[in-house]
Amino acid sequence: MKAVELKGVSKKFGEINALNNFTLEIEEGEIMGIIGPNGAGKTTTIRIISGILRPDDGEVRVYGYDVTKNPLEVKKLIGYLPEEPNLYERFTVYELLKYFGELYDVDKKKLEMRIKKLLKLVNMEDRANHRINTLSKGMRQRVAVARALIHDPKIVIFDEPTMGLDPGTALTIRKFIAKLRGKKTVILCTHYMEEAEMLCDRVAILNKGKILDIGTPEELKSKIHSPIVLQVKLNDLNVLRNLEIQGIKKIEVKKHHNVEIFLEKRSVIPKIVEKLGKNILSINTKETSLQDVFIKMVGEDEFH
């Protein structure tokens, strides 16, 4: 059985087609990334999956349950971390988790254990009795992650989980998501391409309410033909003057003695290395990233 199935789903807001005959299947245990520019329909998709929004058309199933017909069953199966979690400011961290646990009918004895375990997982044990309004943004986010998991859902949805967090906290959250692989089905909406590449088994690229492409990061990257670029850091840039080798398309000098050499084929690399010799401080090829795929498929958003 699929964890999530959307078939021919459409959603309009007035004249705006937020989702347009949208179809997506998510397998149990996979981390599915959803990427796309602002307004592509990512949040609309996850709100529809979690039953917060009703589609105008189409079918949405979560572990076989029709979301519109069995909203309560579906709510039990899903933990949702919204883009801007709204936490009850005057509650303590413990009170908040207890409140949501009770709301989801978590067994009383299990709930205490679960709160303890989650606080440990998100590294907030020492803040259990602190009020939400005294916490920093990163700490709130960690509490929101714990809240999303309080009822031990099969599916966890993260909408921009690391937005605005310092690099250390962002890494903690990413490592946490990585640990869910295989144990939970995860849907991750993100604007950070490295995050999607690092965490997701598959990625769907969304634009204007439609999926442009879907696949593993490797599959998506292999479809675009990026130039072969050799990145070299040189001791002395003068050595470039006698670098006349067939197969070099162009050379771009960047900051701090870094140089990018665009190649027709990889087989010229040894010749270049031989010519540059002891001047090479570091060398590597520039590999295609998910960001390249995104820009190629969706384009840059230019200011006019």
Ligand SMILES: Nc1ncnc2c1ncn2[C@@H]1O[C@H](COP(=O)(O)OP(=O)(O)OP(=O)(O)O)[C@@H](O)[C@H]1O
């Ligand atoms: N409640 C609403 N009322 C009216 N229009 C809406 C509503 N929610 C979303 N939209 C519109 O639907 C489209 C898709 O929005 P959505 O929030 O799903 O995009 P997104 O991909 O999550 O964008 P972002 O990356 O900016 O968060 C946008 O054009 C948005 O303005």
